[in-house]
Amino acid sequence: MKLKKEFESFFRKIRIDDETHVLKEKRDILQDDIESKLPEILADHGITISKSDIRMIDQGSYKYKTTITADVVDRDVAVIIPLDINDNPDPREIKGYLKDSITIWQRSVSVKEPCVRASYYENGEEWLHIDLPLYADDGGFKYLARGKATSDDYTWEPADPDGLNADLCDKILGHDQLRRIICYIKKWRNEKYAGSSGDHEIPPSIGLTYLACDCFIEQTGSDGDDDLLAFQKTMQGIKDRFVCTCYDGEVLTADISRRLPVEPYSDVFQKMKDSSTSYMVKFYKRLSKAVDNLTNAVNVESPHDAAEYIQKVLGTDFDVPPKEAVTAVTQSKREHSFG
Amino acid sequence: MTAREILESYEEISIESQTGDDFFVFRLYGKTFLLITPNKDDFSSRPRIYLYNDAGFDFPHVLLYDEEVKENTLIPEGTYRSVCLYEPESIVFSVISYEDKLFDAIERLIELLTMSKAEREKEFQKEFMYYWNCGLAGRNAIVFLCQEDNFSKFVLYSNKQDTRFVEEGIVLSDINYRNKGERKWSERVDIEAYYIPVLDNRGILPPYRGRPWTTHNVKDIVYGKQIEHISFDTYQCLKTTQVSTRNMVLVFGMKGEQASITFAVMIKCNNNTRNTRRTILEKIREDAVAVEPIKTKREDYTFLSNIIGNDIGLRGKRALLIGAGSLGSYVAFEIIKNGVSNIKIYDDDILSNENLLRWAYGGLGVGRNKAEHISLLLNIMHPEIKAEGIPKSIDEKELANEVKNFDLVIVTIGNSDTQLKFNRMLNNIGCNIPVLYTWIEAGGEFSHILYVDYSKPGCYECLFTNESGEYVNNRASIAPEIVESNMIRNGCGGTRAAYGTAVLLRTTATLLTTFQKIISGELQGSTLIDITPNSAMNSLTPFPMEACSCCGH
Ligand SMILES: [Zn+2]
Ligand SMILES: [Zn+2]
Numbered sequence: 001m002k003l004k005k006e007f008e009s010f011f012r013k014i015r016i017d018d019e020t021h022v023l024k025e026k027r028d029i030l031q032d033d034i035e036s037k038l039p040e041i042l043a044d045h046g047i048t049i050s051k052s053d054i055r056m057i058d059q060g061s062y063k064y065k066t067t068i069t070a071d072v073v074d075r076d077v078a079v080i081i082p083l084d085i086n087d088n089p090d091p092r093e094i095k096g097y098l099k100d101s102i103t104i105w106q107r108s109v110s111v112k113e114p115c116v117r118a119s120y121y122e123n124g125e126e127w128l129h130i131d132l133p134l135y136a137d138d139g140g141f142k143y144l145a146r147g148k149a150t151s152d153d154y155t156w157e158p159a160d161p162d163g164l165n166a167d168l169c170d171k172i173l174g175h176d177q178l179r180r181i182i183c184y185i186k187k188w189r190n191e192k193y194a195g196s197s198g199d200h201e202i203p204p205s206i207g208l209t210y211l212a213c214d215c216f217i218e219q220t221g222s223d224g225d226d227d228l229l230a231f232q233k234t235m236q237g238i239k240d241r242f243v244c245t246c247y248d249g250e251v252l253t254a255d256i257s258r259r260l261p262v263e264p265y266s267d268v269f270q271k272m273k274d275s276s277t278s279y280m281v282k283f284y285k286r287l288s289k290a291v292d293n294l295t296n297a298v299n300v301e302s303p304h305d306a307a308e309y310i311q312k313v314l315g316t317d318f319d320v321p322p323k324e325a326v327t328a329v330t331q332s333k334r335e336h337s338f339g
Numbered sequence: 340m341t342a343r344e345i346l347e348s349y350e351e352i353s354i355e356s357q358t359g360d361d362f363f364v365f366r367l368y369g370k371t372f373l374l375i376t377p378n379k380d381d382f383s384s385r386p387r388i389y390l391y392n393d394a395g396f397d398f399p400h401v402l403l404y405d406e407e408v409k410e411n412t413l414i415p416e417g418t419y420r421s422v423c424l425y426e427p428e429s430i431v432f433s434v435i436s437y438e439d440k441l442f443d444a445i446e447r448l449i450e451l452l453t454m455s456k457a458e459r460e461k462e463f464q465k466e467f468m469y470y471w472n473c474g475l476a477g478r479n480a481i482v483f484l485c486q487e488d489n490f491s492k493f494v495l496y497s498n499k500q501d502t503r504f505v506e507e508g509i510v511l512s513d514i515n516y517r518n519k520g521e522r523k524w525s526e527r528v529d530i531e532a533y534y535i536p537v538l539d540n541r542g543i544l545p546p547y548r549g550r551p552w553t554t555h556n557v558k559d560i561v562y563g564k565q566i567e568h569i570s571f572d573t574y575q576c577l578k579t580t581q582v583s584t585r586n587m588v589l590v591f592g593m594k595g596e597q598a599s600i601t602f603a604v605m606i607k608c609n610n611n612t613r614n615t616r617r618t619i620l621e622k623i624r625e626d627a628v629a630v631e632p633i634k635t636k637r638e639d640y641t642f643l644s645n646i647i648g649n650d651i652g653l654r655g656k657r658a659l660l661i662g663a664g665s666l667g668s669y670v671a672f673e674i675i676k677n678g679v680s681n682i683k684i685y686d687d688d689i690l691s692n693e694n695l696l697r698w699a700y701g702g703l704g705v706g707r708n709k710a711e712h713i714s715l716l717l718n719i720m721h722p723e724i725k726a727e728g729i730p731k732s733i734d735e736k737e738l739a740n741e742v743k744n745f746d747l748v749i750v751t752i753g754n755s756d757t758q759l760k761f762n763r764m765l766n767n768i769g770c771n772i773p774v775l776y777t778w779i780e781a782g783g784e785f786s787h788i789l790y791v792d793y794s795k796p797g798c799y800e801c802l803f804t805n806e807s808g809e810y811v812n813n814r815a816s817i818a819p820e821i822v823e824s825n826m827i828r829n830g831c832g833g834t835r836a837a838y839g840t841a842v843l844l845r846t847t848a849t850l851l852t853t854f855q856k857i858i859s860g861e862l863q864g865s866t867l868i869d870i871t872p873n874s875a876m877n878s879l880t881p882f883p884m885e886a887c888s889c890c891g892h
Contacts, residue, residue, distance in 0.1 A: 012541075013457065013541060016565060016566065017567070018567060019567075020562075020563050020564060020565065020566065020567040021562065021563075021567065021571070021574045022562055022563065022564050023564070069541075069565055069566065070565075073564060073565050127564055128564065311455075316455030316456060316457055316458075317455070317457045318457075319457070319458065319461075322450070323446075
């Protein structure tokens with residue numbers, strides 16, 4: 001099987017198995033702060049909750065083990081508090097209280113549209129942020145606090161953080177090849193969007209993860225998993241799900257949707273589409289390019305050439321085995337000396 | 340093709356100067372290199388490439404040593420750093436043509452210079468110990484570990500050049516040696532040292548030019564942000580273990596491509612007065628002001644066996660060797676080298692000059708007891724080896740006691756009567772460890788190994804029993820008759836069989852293979868092996884013998 005060793009080594013390079021001790025500690029401290037201060041702050045505003053009412057759960061890739069190495073560590077921890085949303089119709093206020101409960105000089109805290117973010121810096125550079133989506137638990141129904149601090153666009157959006165976790169864990173955990181393919185796709189996204197900073201310009205991890213789950217077909221050969229073929233087929237499958245309009249060979253629009261299987265059942269790419277039509281076209285074009293390179297990698301015979309195609313998709317962390325022709329002369333003449 | 344034509348065939352290369360046919364200075368990727376072509380008259384000669392006048396270039400396989408060249412008519416003055424293109428002795432140059440050697444060298448250089456960051460990291464990591472130890476002065480750290488996977492503490496001993504870092508639990512036999520009353524090693528209590536196993540070595544690179552290690556490198560290993568380099572258990576140990584000395588040494592261990600990588604670093608700490616007892620983690624995170632790499636060598640018995648591939652499954656086994664004659668001397672030597680680090684040897688004989696030419700250890704020790712002398716030599720080989728020589732013949736009662744303390748017994752006395760006696764006794768007590776009998780046939784050409792598992796059918800006496808249960812001469816024998824002319828009469832009936840060392844080497848080698856087969860489970864139950872000058876194979880001699888009055892029923 002082609003490049004089996006190289007894919008294994010690549011996955012070893014990019015995978016993050018677990019939270020580091022540092023991250024655990026940062027998260028624990030944050031949780032302590034929230035539990036000790038948030039009830040007081042809410043009490044000042046006439047909302048009564050006790051420390052034990054606050055529930056914090058892991059969300060995102062750490063939960064289903066598809067985290068990959070990146071310049072900034074991104075951690076998602078949901079904060080769920082009991083709250084009557086009719087009595088408290090403005091989620092921006094409650095997010096503000098959450099922000100206040102964790103604001104100390106060691107971390108910089110800001111309110112983002114879907115969450116409150118605690119950022120950690122070292123030598124002036126951000127190395128970690130912990131995103132805290134805030135959920136109101138109103139009689140068993142959960143609602144995500146949406147809206148920037150000053151924006152008029154805000155809402156309590158119905159949500160099911162536990163259901164989402166359960167759905168993804170069920171799909172991914174125990175399916176190691178799928179788990180790896182999701183990591184490759186995220187790595188491809190990070191490589192290709194390294195220079196992008198626009199809001200919603202970059203395809204969201206949750207979207208890529210769901211598309212990968214939908215399009216993945218396990219590929220194994222005589223000597224184990226064939227990650228190259230599985231990767232190529234999954235990417236091809238995602239590409240095929242796009243609906244495009246073309247004119248004169250040029251892609252004018254591209255569209256893909258994936259709805260969440262739980263509340264609010266929304267399309268995970270909606271924000272991306274709403275921001276700019278060009279974002280979806282760019283996404284489609286980059287994906288097509290990757291599919292071309294992967295297809296070439298599948299088709300060429302030489303592992304060296306195949307790996308060079310894959311480097312165009314996954315970056316230089318992917319090892320390229322030596323060129324067969326160059327090494328044939330000298331490699332067949334290896335021997336040991338009596339040392 | 341000439342060397343010039345070969346160089347010119349690469350677009351990336353521009354030749355700056357040429358001296359004769361052998362020296363070329365050329366530019367490639369913004370760097371200047373010197374190529375010395377292989378000698379056409381010496382077919383084993385290889386091309387050499389040097390980086391010219393570039394002291395700051397950090398690159399794997401560009402060696403760190405500068406060579407100054409002055410007043411030379413062949414090559415420009417300046418500094419040269421050798422580029423390491425080949426793994427040592429991995430290629431047979433003699434069979435490669437002059438042109439192919441040059442093409443190959445240039446392709447290798449280009450490959451080297453176009454490595455991605457990830458590939459460079461990998462190469463640096465491959466040669467971690469070279470970069471770590473390069474240019475370090477001062478006392479060496481000699482590390483002895485008995486395991487690699489868990490946090491542990493070292494006991495430190497120093498002599499004039501080295502400090503030994505000995506993991507708690509390892510006993511070194513020479514640590515109390517004295518020379519003219521003076522201790523060879525003295526325990527150091529001025530500094531504490533700990534072993535930290537690194538499970539994930541991504542991104543951990545050795546120091547190299549312009550990039551010395553700082554406290555950050557150490558912090559990143561024990562307190563990694565994104566990648567967890569150490570286990571949760573290790574982290575807990577760092578959090579709870581208090582250090583009583585101001586500075587400390589951390590010895591990190593990680594898995595390399597071939598062998599384990601072990602490197603020690605001194606952590607210099609400020610004098611934190613508000614609390615004298617600080618944990619390792621606190622010291623690393625808050626008190627550390629500087630780190631000093633220490634030249635490190637790992638020398639424990641397990642590591643030294645691993646790097647040369649000596650692993651036939653004998654690691655950590657205790658062996659009882661009965662007989663320290665010619666064969667015993669070879670066997671003792673080899674099983675120690677192959678993993679047995681604890682051996683007890685019984686023999687009452689004295690080494691004489693007549694023994695020396697088929698004795699495994701050279702000329703020392705004449706006039707001394709053979710068992711004691713072998714033990715002395717084995718103990719010198721490595722301080723973790725524990726060899727004990729008992730200057731007497733073991734009797735059945737002692738043997739019955741001793742088998743409780745060992746994992747295997749090897750009998751190299753060659754005397755049938757004694758072996759039969761031992762065999763009976765071992766069968767009677769239900770000996771539960773492997774016993775290997777060895778003997779050389781009269782004539783000195785053929786030899787045998789009998790492996791007995793006393794829980795299964797078959798024993799030494801089976802060989803002296805025929806199908807009707809009568810005693811016969813050893814049925815294993817291959818040579819038809821005793822060759823009278825091979826016996827040297829010593830007077831008073833004493834004889835010395837004339838056999839050379841070849842049979843000893845064959846038998847010893849087969850014994851090693853037999854251990855491997857016993858331990859791997861390939862040999863199920865007692866087995867007789869015939870060794871001839873041409874082969875070593877499981878014997879066709881009928882065995883075991885049901886009518887055997889020892890093991891049969
Ligand atoms: Zn090298
Ligand atoms: Zn028997």
